[in-house]
Amino acid sequence: MNQLLASSDPLFAHGVTGVVLLIVLIKVLIGFAVIMGSVTIMIWFERKAISDMQSRIGPQRWGPFGLFQTLADGLKLIAKEDLVPAEADRFVFKLAPYLVLVPAFITFALVPLGGTMHIAGHTVMLQVANPPMGILLMLAMSGVSVYGVMLAGWSSGSKYPLLSSVRASAQMISYEAALGMTVVTIILATGSLSTHNIVAAQAGGVWHWNIIRLGIVPFVVFLIAITAELNRPPFDVVEAESELVGGFNTEYSSIRFGIFYLAEFMNTITMSAIIVTLFLGGPAGWVPNVPHLRWVFPILWFVAKVTFFCFSYIWFRASLPRFRYDQVMDLGWKRLIPLSLGWMLIVAGFLIAPAWGFLMASLVLLAWIVLTRAFELGQGREGGTRDAVLPTVGERPIPGRVIRRFTDGEQS
Amino acid sequence: MIASTYALASILVFVTAALLILGGAVGVITMKNPVHSALSLIMTLFGVAVAFVAQSADFLAAVEIIVYAGAIVVLFLFVIMFLGVDRKENVHVEPLVGQRAFAGVGVIITIAGLIALMAKSHWVTGTMSVSTNGVKLAVGQGNVKQLGTAVFTTYLFAFEATAALLVIAVVGAVLLARRERTLQSEEVEV
Structure with a gap:
């Protein structure tokens, strides 16, 4: 265990002493404070930015520019009555919000916020934890957060939340494959998981x-x-208001609803931070030669990059219409997974030798042509009723019989 | 002093993992509601992952969570929710006559086998491994490299055979599922 700790974090190089434990504790507390603080700002930022894009004013009453609106909302939610539906599975109903919240925290703990610092003779990485399995933990946590959504919908004992949670979990699992394949590409190029x-x-x-x-x-x-993994627009079929009332958290009220809301925005920030870490060099950037303050600039670069991605999520929400459910599934399974798989093979080829890279590229091109032809043939084979009100594109993920059993009671 | 701290920490980690595994496993059997059973199964899987990390098999721990907790138990839950079996069942009905007695015999055989294995060799303790001819596994990053090298060189054939098996299973499942979605039966369904 000693070796294991030291192999991933120089803080433990001289063993675990009281000072080291204190530093770890402080790091955890700071990480917690940073993510909670940025969530409150993010909620305000999203509301303000989206109202600017829609020519509204947005929150403006509480504090300068309405900055304290989130705090006021939080207080309001805590003061509201906490309802548990009569049909609900009480234990799972109360557990579900935390299953969404905790993975968001854990994923954020992996993100390097800056370079390294030297405190009391110890080398301290500016990230809460650097486990050897590193980025795999991010994939694991996104797998766990599926449960929160799924169980929230199921335990409510209500139809629309159940449908929504099934949509959500199917969507999250589908996109996890493409996500994992892209992460593999990065691991191949890096040669390390941390x-x-x-x-x-x-x-x-x-x-x-x-x-x-x-x-x-x-x-x-x-x-x-x-974006699909976060269930954010344009992939927010989970909470399509016109179809599903309010999504998997319809039956939730008071602070339990608040936790879902918090987790959603926390996930947005965390995933922006993960994108920055994986693709934009994390805290890398130009550092001017200022004495004693050189460690500040990587953090500023990091915050700037994360803010850019947080803003783009708001931008997506304001400008893109919501996908239909079958379009979401088509994009995930027929486009993104083959694309990420093919690109991974090409990158792997180029890592060995350019010749292999070009060979892989031509093979992937060939596979792409075959796949396109197969999709075409598959589209042609699909029946669909002629006299339906709307022509069906693709097929329903759930057979009509099953859906009807949920909507019309248990007749069949 | 430091050595004793580590020993204490290891014991604490082991006890926690063991409690998670056993508590979850007992829960899977005793819970009346299938969804609660599935949740207990997740607890067991987390306990196993903790045990893997304690034995510095980080990659296995992560894969355990991603594959088993993140995908397979989710599928279990899907099936449970869709087939509408998420109600309390009467567990005192025996579909097979005498299945409880057979289960007891099975438990005894399994435990005896495990004890025999532990008495004869050390492979469960992690001191010896198949990939490195008895050399201790590397910790941290090297661990994944060793595993990958073993899988993609020594055990390549088994790996590819497993991959082929999985592809065949998927193709078979798609074939079976699509049969009822031809033009004629589509109209019947809708």
């Missing part, structure tokens, strides 16, 4: 950042897949 090493491998200027080094494609795939 987030610290992934950032270190991108040092040396913009041209070494993974976004450029791996070609733009993995970045685009990752951005789309992570």
